[in-house]
Amino acid sequence: MWGNSVIKVGNGRKTMFWNDIWVGQTPLRQQFPDIYNLNQQKLATISEITNAQGWNLSFRRLLNDWEVERMIQFYNTLEQAKSLNFEEDKLLWSLDKGGKFRVKAAYKMLNISTETKEWWPWKMIWKGKIPHKVACFTWLVASQAVLTQDNLMKRGRQLCSRCFFCEAVTETVNHLFLQCKVTGKLWQWFINLRGIGWAMPRHTSEVLACWNRDGNQSEHKERWKIVPSCIWWTIWKERNQRCFENKNIPFQSIKMNCLATFYFWCIHSVPKDIGEINLFLDSLKEYRR
């Protein structure tokens, strides 16, 4: 009987997140034993694992690079789920057609509050037209899980940390990808091109949410969506050159790398020369509005 049952999740208060069958054919614990093992809320109900931002899962350590793909699969599975609602959770007979359901990510659920809450920018990350490995990397940056020096130190590595660009402060995710003066110049360049007012948020995931929201009215919104990933990818590659190969290039070259990458991801071909990139960038200016 239990094997042919599924739970129709309403408010999520009676359904065990890991142990009940509510998304897919088996409990999440069986579908993702590796993620289950890392999680710290093994006996939680679904409602205990959601908040206004979406899934509120806590893990006992940062992810290793090789675990990222798996985590993405896991979150994609949760994405198939339907929003929570105010009904009680119900047990359904899974062989009945009417018993089938898809439970969508719950981050819309508690949006009753009038306060502005940041949502987790899944769509911004996974629906952008960027290479999959870059989407994974963007996810790591937004999750503060990329292996910058502050994160390495949290794992017990002894480092004398400094930012590889400005050499002024400790390298943290938010410094490297948002606040550093070198990265800031790239951000400013795109902000000027778009002609928007912009106050840099403090956290990488907030940047994605704000950037996407501000670009939503734009006729080039799919292209604007790519910009944060493009800046982060460029900065990370340059940072690694400096860190591991001791090679520095000047800011103008970093900027050109960034623009060429942006061009390539938008147009899917390699620009012949700088003139071609400039023409393309000019076409993104939105004088018409």
Ligand SMILES: [Zn+2]
């Ligand atoms: Zn810096």
